[in-house]
Amino acid sequence: MCRFANSSLGILNGLRIGLGGEDIKNEMLMLLHIFNGTDTPMYVARMDTHELLYTNRALDELIGTGHVGGKCYEVLQDRNSPCDFCTNDHLNNVGDIYTWEFYHPRGRWYRCTDKAIEWIDGSIVRLEIATDITDVKENELYLKEALSIITRGI
Secondary structure, three states, X not given: OOOOOHHHHHHHHOOOOOOOHHHHHHHHHHHHHXXXXXXXXXXXXXXXXXXXXXXXXXXXXXXXXXXXXXXXXXXXXXXXXXXXXXXXXXXXXOOOEEEEEEEEOOOEEEEEEEXXXXXXXXXXEEEEEEEEOHHHHHHHHHHHHHHHHHHHHO
């Protein structure tokens, strides 16, 4: 049997089954398998209310389960209000993409790719995919320090 996060089942339960509806549901199941099969954290949030609509397995493993419905800034950043670095202002139309790097206080660097997508209810929401780039950042720092030592010695 397939393991899905509660948020995934909620998405599927919201679909109406009609002519071709089973095909849509099967496509959604395939996408959820892909999203939950990756080690890259991702989530979907409403841009107007910051409500989390979906979290994948990789993100659930970092923050725990049961956060769908919570505010992204509370759940992901432990804040009481929207983040001053929120990317919603960069995502005005479906298809808009904004990529940025972020150091999380938990000690990891992430390259975040945010995209405005149309949700199943027709609203525009933010999909964020956060790739851990901590090793890359640590290597960059090492190379900068090594270059500094070499140039001082010349």
